[in-house]
């Protein structure tokens with residue numbers, strides 16, 4: 165069975181970058197895997213988790229907690245490992261970490277193009293909320309490394 169543990173830059177970086185390219189394939193600069201990993205590690209909050217099967221990275225989840233809300237990001241399971249409960253286990257793992265920090269509510273965002281995944285989160289107790297999600301990029305901080 166897959167083990168869920170803390171991300172190690174030494175052991176998991178290349179595999180996580182490959183997984184995210186396969187699963188998300190984002191083309192926007194601020195989603196560049198190496199940049200996203202470096203930014204998360206810089207925060208050093210211990211909320212970056214990977215799933216491993218025989219030391220191979222099979223999934224990821226990032227969480228964030230700002231003292232008011234908890235957030236889930238980068239919930240990903242390798243296509244060959246889906247449908248066996250790993251996605252649910254990753255979400256539950258992050259939920260437990262956020263709960264231990266005192267978090268009262270967990271939010272997440274889903275791209276319109278990925279609307280079908282709402283069923284996955286609904287099965288885990290999440291519901292769609294009547295909010296308008298807004299965002300603003302800080303372009304000066306979006307500097308992908310040369311990899």
Ligand SMILES: CC(C)(COP(=O)(O)OP(=O)(O)OC[C@H]1O[C@@H](n2cnc3c(N)ncnc32)[C@H](O)[C@@H]1OP(=O)(O)O)[C@@H](O)C(=O)NCCC(=O)NCCS
Pocket residue numbers: 187238239240241242245246247248249250251252253272273274275278280281282283284285287
């Ligand atoms: C979404 C994802 C993480 C689910 O991983 P998984 O390991 O296959 O999920 P699980 O096996 O734990 O499934 C849990 C439940 O959600 C359901 N489910 C899983 N993926 C689903 C999907 N894409 N759409 C609808 N329901 C889904 C499963 O049927 C299961 O329900 P059940 O317990 O009633 O059988 C995986 O499909 C994935 O990596 N998708 C691409 C990345 C993505 O969209 N991430 C979310 C970004 S917001």
